[in-house]
Amino acid sequence: MSNLPLPAAPASSPVPPLALPGDLTLPAGRTAVMGILNVTPDSFSDGGRYTDVAAALRHAREMVAAGADLIDVGGESTRPNSTRISADEEWARICTIVESLAADGVIVSVDTLHASTAREAARAGAAIINDVSGGRWDPEMNAAVAQSGCAYVVQHYRALPGMPGEHFDYGDDLVGTLIERVGSQVQDAIDAGVTADKIVVDPGLGFSLTGDQCWQILRELPRFAQGRIPRPRRSVSQAFRQGPRGTTWTRTVRTSPPTARQLARGPCGSTT
Numbered sequence: 001m002s003n004l005p006l007p008a009a010p011a012s013s014p015v016p017p018l019a020l021p022g023d024l025t026l027p028a029g030r031t032a033v034m035g036i037l038n039v040t041p042d043s044f045s046d047g048g049r050y051t052d053v054a055a056a057l058r059h060a061r062e063m064v065a066a067g068a069d070l071i072d073v074g075g076e077s078t079r080p081n082s083t084r085i086s087a088d089e090e091w092a093r094i095c096t097i098v099e100s101l102a103a104d105g106v107i108v109s110v111d112t113l114h115a116s117t118a119r120e121a122a123r124a125g126a127a128i129i130n131d132v133s134g135g136r137w138d139p140e141m142n143a144a145v146a147q148s149g150c151a152y153v154v155q156h157y158r159a160l161p162g163m164p165g166e167h168f169d170y171g172d173d174l175v176g177t178l179i180e181r182v183g184s185q186v187q188d189a190i191d192a193g194v195t196a197d198k199i200v201v202d203p204g205l206g207f208s209l210t211g212d213q214c215w216q217i218l219r220e221l222p223r224f225a226q227g228r229i230p231r232p233r234r235s236v237s238q239a240f241r242q243g244p245r246g247t248t249w250t251r252t253v254r255t256s257p258p259t260a261r262q263l264a265r266g267p268c269g270s271t272t
Contacts, residue, residue, distance in 0.1 A: 019197040020127045021149045024107050026069055034070050034109065035063030039093045040077045056097050064106055070128070073097055074111035078132055078207075080162035087114035091121075099124045109153070115140035122148035128200075132207065133157040134185040135192075146193030154189055155202035156182040166208050174213055175220045178203055179227035187230045201229060 018026055026032045037060050041048045050056040060071045075093035076085050090112060101108050102125025109128035110121035115138045118129045130153040135142045137157075145152045156178055159165035170177040182201055189199060203224060205214045217224065 016197060018151050018200060019195065020107065020151055021122075022127075024127050026107065032069040033067055034072050035060065035066075035068030037063070037071055037073050037097070038077070039073060039075050039097060051093070053096050057100055060097070060101055060106070061104075070107035070109055071101055072109040072111055072128075072130055073101070073126075075117075076111075076113065078113075078160050082160070082162075087112075087116045090114060091117050095120065095124060098126055102126060113137040113141075115144035118144045118148060118150070122150050126150060128153060130202075131155065132160070132202075132204070134182065134202070134204075135189055136185065142189045142192035142194060145189070151198045151200065152189060152194050153200045153202050154182065154185050155207065156204035157185065158208035161207060168208060168210050168213065170213070174216055175223055175227075178217070179224060179229060183227065183229040190230055196230070 017028060020026070037050060037056060039050055039056050041051055050059055060073075063071060073094050075090040077083075094110065094117075098108055098110060098121055107128070108121075108126045109130045110117065110126045111130045111132065112118055112121070113131060113133055118131075118141060121129065128151040129141075129145050129148065131137070131141055131145075132155045133141075134154040134157045135145075158167070158181075182203070186199060186201060190196060203217050203221075205217065209217070
């Protein structure tokens, strides 16, 4: 049992449980806690600390023992001006960790931009694919997730931090624009075969958003969660702590406001 002071889920906006593969379930009635494990040499917060498999597994199990409900494993940094790596290199970094944690019965989320990594992760026992591009980086991602049966974190995406295409102009209605943009991403995932009960929506704090914009989104998470998005309503932010109707809104994992990753890093930094 977790000994962390976790907020109860908002009574006014009940969220259906996120559909995970097999018999895996996240806790109901409260925000779930996502532990972040970066198996990279260059992530801003812990790059290089867990590149050794034994150290990574030890840290993941410590987080579970401390109350984490799931572990998000990343093998490629997306910090500002980070270097892209191949999907093969990414999978080589994380494969043993994903397999070992899944074999232990841990709910494993894999943070990846690559459809091939998502496929391998699903075969290795991952329950959730967490794509910071929400299906926009790799055109095969939505179909790969649909075929895998995994749950899917769809993050609003404009560009990776520090890359061409990153800008911060959302017109006069930041949250309304985000709802429209991420709604299109969610619809594309549904059109590819991902069912709404497997989708978590992530507003993408720290990605093409200024600090002030991040705080505004946090203040308006209830509106974001109620936005006209093709059927989910979970938000990583509200759901995981680190959500178009029927979906989940996040960056943290289940209903609609901060994700586990966000709690761990603050409202506007990059976790990987």
